């Protein structure tokens with residue numbers, strides 16, 4: 001290759017990675033619009049979670065078909081990207097298969113990449129059929145209309161194209177390696193269990209044409225990878241990166257344990273302390289949060305926002321949700337998608353207004369998520385249990401209920417009655433606390 | 444059956460200078476709901492039979508605050524929690540047993556941060572420990588050979604990973620334990636949690652308890668076993684809805700064990 005090629009390639013890399021890191025920064029900024037929550041405790045349990053769930057895909061195989069296919073695509077993706085290192089070095093320095101000196105190791109590596117590439121193509125075809133052909137219910141929920149559905153398919157097409165380019169690149173390369181007496185810098189390197197069958201395609205073509213084709217496949221392949229990487233930001237496929245931090249920072253407490261709002265604890269303690277002078281000055285404003293519960297993304301904590309960016313829209317949560325299964329409007333997946341959409345909207349608002357958020361008369365509550373959805377939740381934790389990347393839609397639902405009840409007194413009437421009963425009688429029903437032991441003497 | 448339940452209160456125990464082995468937290472349903480009261484009594488009969496020294500708070504007990512918290516009323520929850528913790532700490536309670544998974548979860552997981560540190564056990568785990576220690580024997584009696592399926596309460600199972608204790612107890616009854624298509628971590632909610640018990644369901648095309656009852660009826664059980672007073676109510680209603688109440692009973696594990704021995 002000429003120097004021009006190498007320079008062009010360097011520019012392509014800078015643009016590709018530059019845009020990518022720019023977007024990563026944006027995600028980081030947006031996630032930190034959320035309030036702080038401490039997830040630094042118990043690092044060993046956290047690393048273990050990440051190793052098991054993100055790296056080891058342990059929760060994926062709860063649904064074996066999707067699980068195994070996913071592992072193939074995941075392995076294929078990770079392993080074939082080792083090849084990326086060679087591509088980058090070759091591209092920058094005009095070398096050819098720089099790692100060929102590894103000998104047999106290299107050959108085995110290339111061979112396994114090829115086999116994986118075929119498996120990935122196969123898996124992707126099955127995925128496509130599951131999504132579009134046999135119409136699994138969870139891929140056809142209302143929140144999956146429009147972009148989310150296209151997004152999922154785009155990624156599948158992307159994978160097929162990238163894998164095909166990889167194989168075509170190898171096949172044409174192999175063809176040039178086999179030119180009698182050698183051709184240019186195409187040394188013999190690599191085993192090609194799959195692309196050797198594609199190679200005959202190039203028989204009869206002039207070597208120069210095959211060379212141009214090889215370079216074209218090579219450029220398309222690397223450009224494709226860079227485009228794919230930058231597409232992640234706009235897609236549910238961000239999970240291939242965020243699944244790792246997301247499983248690391250996930251809640252380690254038992255699923256049934258909801259957090260106790262600290263600000264409330266302070267106030268309740270004061271109310272119950274007989275030594276506190278009721279006429280004393282109100283607590284310093286710094287101690288009182290601006291609101292209880294959450295009505296918008298800034299009221300959620302950063303882990304909940306990280307959850308929203310990590311959601312893969314797989315819908316396992318929704319398909320196991322008792323409310324959703326019985327036709328209620330609640331869909332935990334939609335809760336996560338709405339949170340991400342709103343967070344993106346808030347982020348764009350900040351970008352457009354030189355770093356500050358200008359109120360837009362919209363909130364996550366009402367404009368995205370309705371009270372009806374929130375009140376349908378039984379807090380059963382099926383969604384949390386099912387999520388392959390440890391997302392908790394329930395925690396967002398609970399924080400929004402808290403806002404409805406503590407800030408707006410907007411609970412459904414029967415719940416208000418229940419709460420009044422607890423307040424007055426110490427039981428959710430209208431019985432007298434003095435009758436608590438009556439059962440002992442009843443027959 | 445002549446009712447001669449021995450149910451001391453913590454106050455009575457204290458007056459005699461005694462501390463019971465375990466405090467039995469009865470819960471609102473167990474205290475007031477007609478169906479759940481039967482579970483409470485069955486459990487007490489077993490405790491009496493096994494000579495377990497226990498006491499209840501009686502009129503000093505109050506709602507744990509679980510439904511308030513899950514409805515979103517953190518204030519009311521924490522007020523309830525602090526009042527209960529004051530009472531429990533005054534009696535220096537160490538170990539608490541309860542037949543309600545909601546009370547169990549709240550006392551066990553949410554009270555410690557607010558100053559309430561106790562060893563909290565669900566009645567199925569407690570009965571299992573009595574069995575293991577040889578303080579209780581379980582036999583099949585009238586249930587011998589019956590088909591029983593167990594519905595995992597969300598707040599016992601998924602929320603706190605207790606799946607085996609109730610099953611171990613059921614198996615001791617010399618019955619055939621059959622599993623529904625979704626059980627344990629995959630179990631389906633009965634529809635009562637998260638304060639749903641106290642309000643109408645949002646519009647949909649079915650009630651959750653009916654769907655869950657269909658799961659249970661699919662395995663053609665004689666008895667649907669439950670470990671939660673709310674699940675019990677929901678499944679009982681579900682069975683009625685399907686007009687199966689003549690052939691399928693819904694019973695708490697404590698009732699199964701007590702009835703097997705004609706307690």
Ligand code: SF4
Pocket residue numbers: 317320321322323324330331332376377378379380381382383384393394397
């Ligand atoms: S916790 Fe709520 S949202 Fe999640 S599965 Fe249960 S009912 Fe659905």
Ligand code: SF4
Pocket residue numbers: 310311312313314315316317318332333336386387388389390391393
């Ligand atoms: S929250 Fe989890 S289970 Fe639900 S759609 Fe997102 S990734 Fe899937």
